[in-house]
Amino acid sequence: xxxxxxxIGPFTIYSYGMMVAIAFLFGVFVARLEAVRKKxxxxxxxDLSFYLLVGSIIGARIYYIFFFDLGSFLKNPLSLFMIWQxxxxxxxxxxxxxxxxVMFSKINKTSFWVLADLIAPSIILGQAIGRxxxxxxxxxxxxxxxxxxxxELLLDFLGFLFLWKLRQKVKFEGALFLLYLMLYxxxxxxxxQFRGDNLYLWSTGLTLADLTSTAMFIIAAALFLKKRHD
Numbered sequence: 001x002x003x004x005x006x007x008i009g010p011f012t013i014y015s016y017g018m019m020v021a022i023a024f025l026f027g028v029f030v031a032r033l034e035a036v037r038k039k040x041x042x043x044x045x046x047d048l049s050f051y052l053l054v055g056s057i058i059g060a061r062i063y064y065i066f067f068f069d070l071g072s073f074l075k076n077p078l079s080l081f082m083i084w085q086x087x088x089x090x091x092x093x094x095x096x097x098x099x100x101x102v103m104f105s106k107i108n109k110t111s112f113w114v115l116a117d118l119i120a121p122s123i124i125l126g127q128a129i130g131r132x133x134x135x136x137x138x139x140x141x142x143x144x145x146x147x148x149x150x151x152e153l154l155l156d157f158l159g160f161l162f163l164w165k166l167r168q169k170v171k172f173e174g175a176l177f178l179l180y181l182m183l184y185x186x187x188x189x190x191x192x193q194f195r196g197d198n199l200y201l202w203s204t205g206l207t208l209a210d211l212t213s214t215a216m217f218i219i220a221a222a223l224f225l226k227k228r229h230d
Contacts, residue, residue, distance in 0.1 A: 001138035019133030027122035059096020116177035128156035
């Protein structure tokens, strides 16, 4: 594993952080292409991408701290900001991203669903690239040597190709984003069966990833059916 790519004087380049940055740039590039196709101002994409990045990281950290490391936070509240020590939850990032997107759309007086569909392929592509960072960092590994980072990388990338091909065929606003939520929920449940670092909901013996993914799938599916028949 290669958690550190290089050291330049006092600066250290971490593989995970580097891949997150690359994922963000690729995501913005793909979203800009889609914005041009839909005749949406690309500047709106740049602004939205920045706020989503900040909001998602904050949400991912808060979610992780609340469910899995609340004791450390109570002892040292500043640990909330120590993301380099690990502890980010993708589901927390998704939920915070949705809240950020809703707020952004209201402030800019545009449709949340239009923006959500616009960035849906970018999100799952970014998740795929981000798993390369997990692999290099040596985190999120599987039981009995299963390379679960690679499993999710491949499944996420296939999900991106599926959404990218489908983006011109959806019949109503929000369809692509809701399909993303359902698709990623299934991917996460599958991959979680092989992960060796599953986080459990306090002491219940139930993995939070499976519970959250199931709830997210059900809610997204219900919204999809409702919007399709509206």
